[in-house]
Amino acid sequence: MAELVCVGCGPGDPELLTVKAVNAINAADTIMCPASNEDRPSIVLSIVSDIIDKSKNQEIVRLIFPMTKDKDVLEATWKKNAKIMAEKVLSGKNVVYITIGDPYLYSTWIYMHREIKANHPEMKISVVPGIVSIFSFASKIGVSVAEGAEKVSIIPSCYDLTTVKEIARNSESMIFLKDGRYFDQVIQVLKDAGFPDSSIFAIGQDLGTDHEIIRKMTLGEVSDDTLTTKYFSILVVKRA
Template identity: 30%
Template sequence: MIKKGIGTLYGVSVGTGDPELITVKAQRILQETSVIAFPMGVSCKQGLAEKIIANWITPQQKKLPLNFPYLQDKQQLKQAWKEAAERVWEYLHQGINVAFACEGDVSLYSTFSYLAQTIRENHPQVTIQLIPGVCSPMATASVLGIPLTLGSQTLAIIPALYNVAELDQVLGWADVIVLLKVSSVYPQVWKKLEKLNLLDHVLIVERATQPEEKIYRNLTYHPNLNLSYFSLMIIYVRERQ
């Protein structure tokens, strides 16, 4: 009797919202893989990754929504990653490939990284392949129609939800700063930028490349924006060279 090998886990970057931003390789893997995993939406609603890939998968493929709670408690998160890894392993150990659809790019602050790490720790024999894609800083710059950086400009990308306290230090050396997940700390960031007279050097894009996309320029008169989770801020600290 021939024993089946272990399936491959693909981390497939699907971009920031526009389904046409998926790469040709990502599209091929999504269409060739029989099990498609993705983060479950809030309150069991359709999440962003599932929406993006809707045009590229068929009813014959198995959908595997995985629960990744939106919280910061490390123990609860580890438990969620463990449970998600166990559900994926149910297919991998049968020799079935699994493609995990990840919004943005799989290598930039992605949920997939924690899933892959958990699976590697428990099943080091699993082959994991990463498929790169369009990440939010690049998508946001394209929406704004501006270069993210030029010449010798230095760039800092900060997950603001966790590192807003480091902003003062980064403002001292970076020419361009991208703040991810800025919505929950926006009032604090706005006050810092007001003190530094930088509010007219700031741009925000909410839900870049999605139908609900919004753009905010010059935040001088916007101290209390009610932003969604998918909001990104670009701060041009110094003039382009």
């Protein structure tokens, strides 16, 4: 019976791929990967390109996930891509779906899995976890994500500043993921929530790639030229 395997491919550095991830990718007949549009390369495919066994001539299928907040468009996209994925498995092909980070942390896989399980409950599905950017970044900057009884909050975007402030009041560590274009908006919010100027403030973008940028300072030292405008970014703020 053919199998669908989702593989978490880590934050960007191919050396952070697990042995299990490499084995699963090279055992597949078809490798499927997300891309934001037809003209842009798949970031996760670039992570695994060097470990793919070229002699196997595996089929590569790009699934397009448009960058939008339109719920109707998103739901239609999930259904369409889940159908493509399921049909390939039902045709007898072992399929691997590769995703950045871990499959169960803000990943397109979550929606694919939900759709496929609802329509094909008999399908054999397994998941290979991956290293997430949070822990890769913590290792690079030498800052603990949490210690003792500290509370950690993960924010996937900074659009709702009122919610960010409420969460910040009750957190020792704040981790903002994905959209660096909005990081500048949270600085005053964090200060208003009681984070002192001496708090650790660290930004990373394009982790694990040749274009990686990491900046670490205190909250009081932040200026416009220390911020980032890249989508794939991470911001860690730890209360002093």
